[in-house]
Amino acid sequence: MPNQATVDWTAGKKTVADLGEIRKEYSEVREFVASPDGERIAVVVRKDDDVVGVCVNGQVWEQDLEKAWHLAFGPDNRLTALVRVDDEWTVAVDGELWEERYEFVWNTKFSADGSRIAAQMKQDMRYGVSVNGQAWETLYASCRDYALSGDGESVAALVQVEDLPEADIFKFLEGTWSVAVNEQPWERKYLNVYAPCFDETGKRVAVEVRTDATQYTVAEDDEPWETKYTCVWEPSFRPGHRGIVVPVRVSGAWTLAEGGKPLWKNRFMQLWRQRFSPDGKRIAAVVAPSYGRWTIAVDDVAWDQTFGDMVLAPLFSPDGKHVAATVKQENRWGVAVDGRAWSETFDMVWEPVFSPEGDVVLAKVERDGRYRLVANDRLWKPTFELLWDPVVSPDGKHVLVRGVVDEKYFRQVVSLGEIMG
Amino acid sequence: MSDPTDMMIADAGIDEGIKKLTPERIEQTIRHVLDNESAARMKVYLETCVHCGLCAEACHTYNSRDRDPDYAPVAKVKNTLWEMVKRKGKVDGPFLKNAARIAFTECGACRRCSMYCPFGIDIAYQIMTVRRICSLLGLVPQYLQDTTNSHAVTSNQMWVQPDDWIDTLMWQEEEAMSELSGARIPLDKEGADVFYSVIAPEPKILAQLIGNMAVIMKAANIDWTMPSADGWDNSNMAMYSGDFEVMGRVERAHWERAAQLRVKRIVMGECGHAYRGAVYDGPKWLAWKQPPIPMVHAVEFYYELIKSGKLVIKRKIEEPVTVQDPCNIVRGRGLHDKLRYVIKALCEDFRDMEPRHEHNYCCAAGGGVINCGPPWKLSRMKSIRCKADQLAATKASLIITPCHNCHSGIEDIIGHYKLGMHVKFINELLVKAIDLES
Numbered sequence: 001m002p003n004q005a006t007v008d009w010t011a012g013k014k015t016v017a018d019l020g021e022i023r024k025e026y027s028e029v030r031e032f033v034a035s036p037d038g039e040r041i042a043v044v045v046r047k048d049d050d051v052v053g054v055c056v057n058g059q060v061w062e063q064d065l066e067k068a069w070h071l072a073f074g075p076d077n078r079l080t081a082l083v084r085v086d087d088e089w090t091v092a093v094d095g096e097l098w099e100e101r102y103e104f105v106w107n108t109k110f111s112a113d114g115s116r117i118a119a120q121m122k123q124d125m126r127y128g129v130s131v132n133g134q135a136w137e138t139l140y141a142s143c144r145d146y147a148l149s150g151d152g153e154s155v156a157a158l159v160q161v162e163d164l165p166e167a168d169i170f171k172f173l174e175g176t177w178s179v180a181v182n183e184q185p186w187e188r189k190y191l192n193v194y195a196p197c198f199d200e201t202g203k204r205v206a207v208e209v210r211t212d213a214t215q216y217t218v219a220e221d222d223e224p225w226e227t228k229y230t231c232v233w234e235p236s237f238r239p240g241h242r243g244i245v246v247p248v249r250v251s252g253a254w255t256l257a258e259g260g261k262p263l264w265k266n267r268f269m270q271l272w273r274q275r276f277s278p279d280g281k282r283i284a285a286v287v288a289p290s291y292g293r294w295t296i297a298v299d300d301v302a303w304d305q306t307f308g309d310m311v312l313a314p315l316f317s318p319d320g321k322h323v324a325a326t327v328k329q330e331n332r333w334g335v336a337v338d339g340r341a342w343s344e345t346f347d348m349v350w351e352p353v354f355s356p357e358g359d360v361v362l363a364k365v366e367r368d369g370r371y372r373l374v375a376n377d378r379l380w381k382p383t384f385e386l387l388w389d390p391v392v393s394p395d396g397k398h399v400l401v402r403g404v405v406d407e408k409y410f411r412q413v414v415s416l417g418e419i420m421g
Numbered sequence: 422m423s424d425p426t427d428m429m430i431a432d433a434g435i436d437e438g439i440k441k442l443t444p445e446r447i448e449q450t451i452r453h454v455l456d457n458e459s460a461a462r463m464k465v466y467l468e469t470c471v472h473c474g475l476c477a478e479a480c481h482t483y484n485s486r487d488r489d490p491d492y493a494p495v496a497k498v499k500n501t502l503w504e505m506v507k508r509k510g511k512v513d514g515p516f517l518k519n520a521a522r523i524a525f526t527e528c529g530a531c532r533r534c535s536m537y538c539p540f541g542i543d544i545a546y547q548i549m550t551v552r553r554i555c556s557l558l559g560l561v562p563q564y565l566q567d568t569t570n571s572h573a574v575t576s577n578q579m580w581v582q583p584d585d586w587i588d589t590l591m592w593q594e595e596e597a598m599s600e601l602s603g604a605r606i607p608l609d610k611e612g613a614d615v616f617y618s619v620i621a622p623e624p625k626i627l628a629q630l631i632g633n634m635a636v637i638m639k640a641a642n643i644d645w646t647m648p649s650a651d652g653w654d655n656s657n658m659a660m661y662s663g664d665f666e667v668m669g670r671v672e673r674a675h676w677e678r679a680a681q682l683r684v685k686r687i688v689m690g691e692c693g694h695a696y697r698g699a700v701y702d703g704p705k706w707l708a709w710k711q712p713p714i715p716m717v718h719a720v721e722f723y724y725e726l727i728k729s730g731k732l733v734i735k736r737k738i739e740e741p742v743t744v745q746d747p748c749n750i751v752r753g754r755g756l757h758d759k760l761r762y763v764i765k766a767l768c769e770d771f772r773d774m775e776p777r778h779e780h781n782y783c784c785a786a787g788g789g790v791i792n793c794g795p796p797w798k799l800s801r802m803k804s805i806r807c808k809a810d811q812l813a814a815t816k817a818s819l820i821i822t823p824c825h826n827c828h829s830g831i832e833d834i835i836g837h838y839k840l841g842m843h844v845k846f847i848n849e850l851l852v853k854a855i856d857l858e859s
């Protein structure tokens with residue numbers, strides 16, 4: 001999520017870079033990435049047979065790199081890349097390399113303000129996490145994923161705390177996995193741990209745990225719920241509440257539970273990706289009310305309209321009154337808002353965004369090989385060769401458009417009214 | 422009577438599990454599965470079978486083991502599920518050891534027998550129910566269980582670490598580039614037309630198959646991507662060990678990664694069981710009637726590329742070639758004609774198998790059988806003598822196997838029965854045959 005305060009909201013169009021020139025200059029040009037504020041566009045280019053570089057607005061970082069991938073701008077618009085120099089990996093931030101080097105580094109994540117950057121790392125065949133270039137001292141036999149708290153001060157990682165000899169299915173049953181919070185492993189060991197998350201304060205951690213071969217539940221700060229389930233999906237902290245909410249499977253059907261107790265009464269064939277209104281009072285989730293039909297349920301009530309292919313995670317408007325989701329039916333992608341699908345369908349839809357007032361839903365879409373913006377079911381006329389997700393200004397009056405036409409990358413601040421037609 | 426040496430095989434996954442069981446747990450688990458998890462069709466199958474034995478001729482284990490009636494499909498169900506039903510779950514350790522052996526090692530869930538049963542009874546489904554019971558009781562062959570554990574931890578079936586996966590893709594990209602200028606493996610490319618997924622043995626031991634695909638994609642000018650994070654492995658041995666919760670988790674990761682990358686469709690590498698898991702069993706457990714994003718098997722993809730002229734064949738393979746029709750994409754999906762179109766485009770001297778198409782015999786490796794590991798290899802070889810005869814009769818020297826299980830299983834058969842043949846994936850032939858200049 002870009003920090004809208006960093007965006008220059010002066011109306012108008014600014015051409016930032018000529019991608020055609022970049023393509024002419026280098027034998028290989030990889031995938032372009034635009035900064036959240038639209039001011040910069042970056043790409044990995046091949047400078048020589050064995051040398052790549054990171055090109056930002058046509059200028060290549062000085063440092064020669066053996067490899068570079070996973071370009072990612074943080075919310076503060078700093079550009080990160082995972083790079084290899086002298087056969088060692090590190091993170092480059094706006095062209096500066098972290099001093100520490102690793103056998104491998106991947107899976108970059110940012111704190112909400114972008115000031116803290118984390119990545120998984122491996123050294124001497126042991127695994128951990130590095131934050132702002134400082135790797136953990138305690139490393140583990142493996143690490144599958146991690147969560148970074150909103151302030152970036154804490155990391156909760158899924159770590160293998162016991163070595164597992166080959167094909168040792170008995171030791172596996174004793175538990176070889178746990179969670180390390182800021183390097184320190186929890187005491188309990190589990191068969192599996194999945195999907196760590198922090199609460200708003202960054203102090204409490206919840207994960208999905210498998211306590212024996214057939215039992216799953218949620219552990220909060222290493223304390224598993226007493227209630228066990230045959231399956232659960234990703235838990236999440238409800239904002240403004242103490243509770244942890246999780247999809248659980250009970251007697252072959254799915255529902256939501258909070259703190260080990262049933263939260264919703266209805267049972268679904270499937271339920272996942274629960275999301276909260278900003279005040280935590282309302283909950284929406286992807287559900288299958290019947291076999292092969294998908295929709296969104298809000299506060300335990302499924303929308304009447306259902307979709308045959310797929311429904312992606314719901315999104316609340318900032319005021320919590322509206323819910324939107326990407327939907328798919330008969331291989332066409334669309335958007336549904338408050339239970340009604342738009343009439344327009346697309347070859348692809350990217351994650352929709354709400355205006356601050358919640359009255360407009362915007363999304364990047366693809367049709368016939370070109371990208372467009374669509375707002376409240378109306379297609380904006382311009383088409384793009386490349387396009388990034390729209391960013392709405394805090395006052396809801398403008399939209400930052402980041403796109404490429406005729407190989408020119410530009411950023412343009414357009415009034416929302418114009419896009420709405 | 423079943424082969425006594427096979428009945429004596431020690432497998433810690435089964436033997437140690439039995440020691441921990443109580444009669445109450447056995448009964449409760451069996452009743453739970455029969456009462457709560459089995460579809461109504463189970464009851465229908467049990468009531469419909471007239472014990473005629475017509476299914477026997479269909480099964481490679483029966484045919485390979487001197488037509489011993491104990492290896493007939495109906496006998497496999499009779500000695501496992503029927504007894505569990507009849508005794509209302511009151512069965513003991515020795516019974517379960519035998520049931521686990523039959524369910525995991527003597528039936529590959531190939532579904533050939535269903536075609537020969539006058540009522541279309543799905544023996545494989547009933548055997549899978551026995552496996553489910555065994556899984557809940559903790560009675561899964563050790564190596565198959567280890568594969569399932571790998572899926573549970575890593576989502577992939579061979580304990581591939583996240584960095585090893587990415588590193589392998591980068592290495593294979595370099596290899597592909599040296600073959601064909603401009604070949605790439607674009608990682609995490611949002612909005613690509615094709616999401617290419619593979620099974621874990623590829624990064625682990627057959628990495629060149631990924632490099633080959635990068636060359637093929639470049640030659641055909643396909644907009645494609647591979648994911649750098651979990652969800653890249655489309656295989657699913659948890660489906661065969663009976664751990665459906667892990668199966669569902671693995672399939673969900675695969676579909677959600679593709680959705681996150683906003684791809685138009687998934688193309689999967691040459692694997693049969695992975696196709697079944699991703700297109701049928703996985704989506705079904707997760708409540709999808711069909712895959713949420715279109716998915717095509719490599720055979721369909723190659724067919725499409727050759728037929729449309731996106732790939733031009735320049736040099737045909739000259740040695741005599743035959744093909745193994747993998748159960749899950751031929752009996753399961755009817756891809757035999759497309760498979761032959763691709764092979765005939767690639768090979769000068771194609772010698773078809775007899776029986777063929779949906780009547781082809783299983784390789785005896787599929788259905789999780791090969792994943793039961795070394796303790797069961799000799800038993801598996803005894804169960805597949807008919808395939809050795811079938812292969813030898815083609816007088817081909819090269820066997821094309823567009824499935825990883827078939828590939829490994831047939832390599833074992835060639836070694837055990839000294840057939841003097843060799844095995845290849847289509848991918849390996851294609852990369853040598855296509856015109857890289859145009």
Ligand code: SF4
Nearest residue numbers: 480528529531532534
């Ligand atoms: S191996 Fe195939 S033919 Fe034999 S019993 Fe199993 S499903 Fe039927």
Ligand code: SF4
Nearest residue numbers: 470471473474476538
């Ligand atoms: S052919 Fe069908 S009815 Fe006859 S024994 Fe086999 S499963 Fe039963």
